[in-house]
Amino acid sequence: MYERDYILRLITQVGRMLQAMLHAIREQRPDDALETAREAVEALLDTDVALADAMTGEGMAAFLAAGGRIDVLRSRMLGEVLSARADAYDALGRDVAAADERERARVVLEAARADADGEEAERIGVLLEQLR
Numbered sequence: 133m134y135e136r137d138y139i140l141r142l143i144t145q146v147g148r149m150l151q152a153m154l155h156a157i158r159e160q161r162p163d164d165a166l167e168t169a170r171e172a173v174e175a176l177l178d179t180d181v182a183l184a185d186a187m188t189g190e191g192m193a194a195f196l197a198a199g200g201r202i203d204v205l206r207s208r209m210l211g212e213v214l215s216a217r218a219d220a221y222d223a224l225g226r227d228v229a230a231a232d233e234r235e236r237a238r239v240v241l242e243a244a245r246a247d248a249d250g251e252e253a254e255r256i257g258v259l260l261e262q263l264r
Contacts, residue, residue: 139205146172146209153216162223169217176210189239196240204252207244211237211259238263 149172156165170181177184177195187195192210196203214237221230238260245256 142175143205143209145175146213149175150209150212150216153213153220157216157219157223160223162220165220165223166217169213169220172213173210176206176213187236189236190243192236192240193243197243202244202247204244204248204256207240208248208252208256208259211241211244211256214240215259215263234263 149168153165153168153172156162156168173184174181177192179195184192193202193207196207196210214233218230218233218237221227221233241256241260241263245253245260248256
């Protein structure tokens with residue numbers, strides 16, 4: 133029961149953060165989107181963003197599979213956050229940072245796709261198409 137409640141709170145929290153990020157990007161406030169992304173990455177990985185920023189996509193996927201099997205839901209949400217973060221970097225003219233974030237998102241989503249099924253697999257597929 134506790135784990136289910138935690139997951140539901142995380143989904144709600146990160147969902148709100150994603151909405152705020154996308155709104156900030158639309159309103160041409162990419163710095164605000166990046167700050168919210170920092171908070172979302174910390175929530176999803178349960179670690180300091182400085183450590184997360186030092187990880188490759190493969191490292192993030194491994195981190196999300198610490199129990200032996202990748203956490204598909206958190207991986208999908210992290211992929212969405214990294215993709216939105218890339219859009220914020222684009223808005224700031226930071227093309228290299230944007231490309232790096234998209235690559236990390238792609239790697240995390242590809243790793244999760246192997247264990248995803250149903251609606252999660254479909255959502256991951258859509259996100260991967262958007263990253264191409």
